[in-house]
Amino acid sequence: MEGCRLSVNDLACRRGDRLLFSGLGFSLVPGDALQIAGPNGTGKSSLLRILAGLLRPFAGTVERTGAVALLDERPALDEHLPLGQAFDFWKRVDGGGYRAEELAALGLADLLDVPVRFLSTGQRKRAAFARLKAQGTPIRLLDEPLNGLDTAAASTLLEDTAAFCASGGIAVIASHQPFALAGLRQLDLSEFAS
Amino acid sequence: MSALLTILRRDLAQMFGGGRRGGAILPVLFFLAVAMLFPFAVGPDPVLLARAGGGVIWVAALLAAILPLDRLLAPDLEQGLFDQFALRGIAEEAVVAVRLLAHWLSFGPPLMIAAVPAAALLGIEGETLRLVELGLLAGTPGLAAIGLIIAALTVSLRGGAALGGLLLVPLAVPLLIFGAGALSTGGEAGLALTAAISLLLCAIAPFAGGAAIRAVREG
Known part of the structure; x- marks a missing residue:
């Protein structure tokens, strides 16, 4: 898991005619966990798909090392x-x-x-x-991972994600629900809405 | 490479097994049903049946090719399988090429086997049956490729299945002309042209299908 990195620079995403967000930048190193928060429709899932390489950003770059x-x-x-x-x-x-x-x-x-x-x-x-x-893989992208889970399964997933990051993985969690993880960085996507 | 073999095994199991609810057997039964209906419709004149029979088999094969279209790609795209393949660095083109092979295997050879009882129903025998079988061998890969291209292009449309059927008919006309045409001319040239069209379509299909799947993702 050593040496994985995920950084985005001046990222913008457009869906249809709407610019969802722009000017987004962050950099993650092994052990980092980032929660992407924001109301519905702000582009959380789109951002994850851009990070995964499934969607082309409207502007900006994604640099990713590691599967x-x-x-x-x-x-x-x-x-x-x-x-x-x-x-x-x-x-x-x-x-x-x-x-x-x-x-x-x-x-x-x-x-x-x-x-x-x-x-x-x-x-x-x-x-x-x-x-x-x-x-x-050394990088995990979780899109609303707690949806539909009962409390026991949710805490299993939280513990597992904590252990994963402790072992040097990078986790990006898109969720509007609170995600109780120690050392979790927060990014509110609505601040980058245009 | 081993990942592609695993995908091929899954595709074949889905098409031959109960996965797509008899995906491979339904077109064959439909093909036989058309061949069976024809003598009922035109009467039992053996000369007429033997003359038109080869063409009927071709039309039946073309219609049977429409049936599996809506199950070829749509369920896997909805389930996110193509996204998961992409994350693992497996190109859409490779997945579509594997799917084309699996689709032809589940469609071409069974149809060629079913052409034997269909020929008996239509009173075709000997040299004509040989030409029909060779024609199907040359033409069914092309039909499979057209079907896959159409399935990929219409995958994001509502009611894509009906549209797919309509789209397949004109695209398959060249195959039909040369494949069924070989029956009346009795020449190898028609078969060779059918095979050439099939090869061309099989070469295009993975790229057209891969591009269509990526376009759906960007949608």
């Missing part, structure tokens, strides 16, 4: 497959493993033979988080 993983509202797990087999696909693509105790901590150990389409919103979110963890 990136993204958690959003779509779990990217095959709906009709049992959860275990859906994980197996990503396991083969990523070459990473799903440790039994990690799945148990996320409450997924008993769900591995349940087809993904029968999982609840929170269970899907937890499954997507397990997939993101197994990817083993």
Whole structure:
């Protein structure tokens, strides 16, 4: 995880005819966690997608060293497959493993033979988080990670993110909910709205 | 490379397995249904059936190619799979090329097998059947490529499935002219041209599909 970096410089994002934000800049080094806050529609998800390289910024640059993983509202797990087999696909693509105790901590150990389409919103979110963890990247982008999670799962995710940053990872969390993480930097996107 | 093989395995399992609810079997049944309806509609005149039968098989294959369009890319895009592939540095073009191979395997060979009972229903035999089978071998990769390009272009549209069917018909006309035309001329030239068009379409499809998927993301 050493040597990962994420910095943006004078970033602007336009969706359709609307300029969502402009003049945005920050720099993250290993161990940093940044929460992007702001009301709905200020461009939090768009910013994460720009950081992930999925969306082109309207202006400005993103400099990223290290692989990136993204958690959003779509779990990217095959709906009709049992959860275990859906994980197996990503396991083969990523070459990473799903440790039994990690799945148990996320409450997924008993769900591995349940087809993904029968999982609840929170269970899907937890499954997507397990997939993101197994990817083993030094940078994690979390888009509204607490949505749909119960308090136990939310605290598991918080603890895991804290441990991830402590081990030298970079986490960017887009959420309008408070994210109780020690040393979390805050960035209110509405201040950069134009 | 191993990631692409994993993706190919998944695509094939989805198309042949229960994943897309009989994705591969439905076009075959539709193809056979069209071949079966034709003798009912024009009557049991064996001379007429044998003359028109090859063309009917081609039209049936073209119509069957429309059926799987809406399931080719849309579910995976909605589920965010293409985003996750992109994050891992797997190019959209590569994913679409793999999808094209899987789509043809689930569509071309089954149709060629189904053409044998269809030929029996239409009273085609011998040399004509051989030409039909060779024509389908040459033409179905092109049909698969057209289908994939259209699926990628219409993936973000509501009601894209119906539009996709309409779009496929004119684009497939060259394949139909040369593929079915080889039946009446009996020449290899028509088959060669069909194969050439197919090759061209297969070469374009990954790039057109990849560009379309990126455009949807920017949308």
